[in-house]
Amino acid sequence: MAQVALFLSDIAAVSLLVFGVYYPRHRRRDLVVACLGVNVGVLAVASSLTAVGASTGLGLGLALFGVLSIIRLRSTELEQHEVAYYFSALALGLLGAMQTDNIWRSLGLMVLVLAVLYIGDHPRLMRRYRRQVLVLDSAVTDHTSLVARLEQTLGARVHSVSVQRVDLVNDTTVVDVRYRPLHGVRAQHGGPGTPPPRPPHPPAAAVAGRS
Structure with missing residues (x-):
């Protein structure tokens, strides 16, 4: 029984x-x-x-x-x-x-x-830590430059980067990156993950005067 x-x-x-x-x-x-x-x-x-x-x-x-x-x-x-x-x-x-x-x-x-x-395996456990495999459109061999570019591209703090392939002929880099998005975190101007500021739009009158 x-x-x-x-x-x-x-x-x-x-x-x-x-x-x-x-x-x-x-x-x-x-x-x-x-x-x-x-x-x-x-x-x-x-x-x-x-x-x-x-x-x-x-x-x-x-x-x-x-x-x-x-x-x-x-x-x-x-x-x-x-x-x-x-x-x-x-x-x-x-x-x-x-x-x-x-x-x-x-x-x-x-x-x-x-x-x-x-x-x-709960979705709320370490939910801000993510992983992606990315293909960059350039061959990057310097680790510091690679991390800086990934942080700017992802808008995140990169914790680990594993380079899977660097193709000097086709100018590509394949990386396995683990990162944490910076959403909700105040970043300093020009810091990693901070997009460049947009140029101010010219006033309508100035645009009309140039045409």
């Missing part, structure tokens, strides 16, 4: 993880199917192994091998937060398949996994 309760708890937990946390925030349908499939597959394999007397370590090893194979042979690039959701779905499946006398510990660990993903 306790095992059935763990199975149901796992289904409820992964459903909350996928449909309550992941999909409303990231809207990627293919990973919804992948997370559900990984969770149910791990739950089925691990519970079958424990039923025939195989060790939990064997089930964990097989499950990890399967998930790592999926990630390695993927056809599209996965972001780090998507890998975290993969492993969380895996962990929930393993917790639901374990035969234990202390069901509350497994339930508590499921709640812990959900809470960590909910808080760690």
Whole structure:
């Protein structure tokens, strides 16, 4: 009876993880199917192994091998937060398949996994820190000049810059930049991220007199 309760708890937990946390925030349908499939597959394999007397370590090893194979042979690039959701779905499946006398510990660990993903991937957590891959229309080899140009272009305070490619033939630079926008922050005139002032418009009478 306790095992059935763990199975149901796992289904409820992964459903909350996928449909309550992941999909409303990231809207990627293919990973919804992948997370559900990984969770149910791990739950089925691990519970079958424990039923025939195989060790939990064997089930964990097989499950990890399967998930790592999926990630390695993927056809599209996965972001780090998507890998975290993969492993969380895996962990929930393993917790639901374990035969234990202390069901509350497994339930508590499921709640812990959900809470960590909910808080760690919350849109309000470090929401002002952003990341972009930019292609500049010039080959910039000086790091100080590169940071200054990025801050002026983005209107932001650059925290980290990783140069991915400098093309001296086509005069381009590809960079991976992590920054914080300066919206709402008073910047000094001429400082990083401050656009140049617009020239004042000439009076209408002066314009008419010149024509």
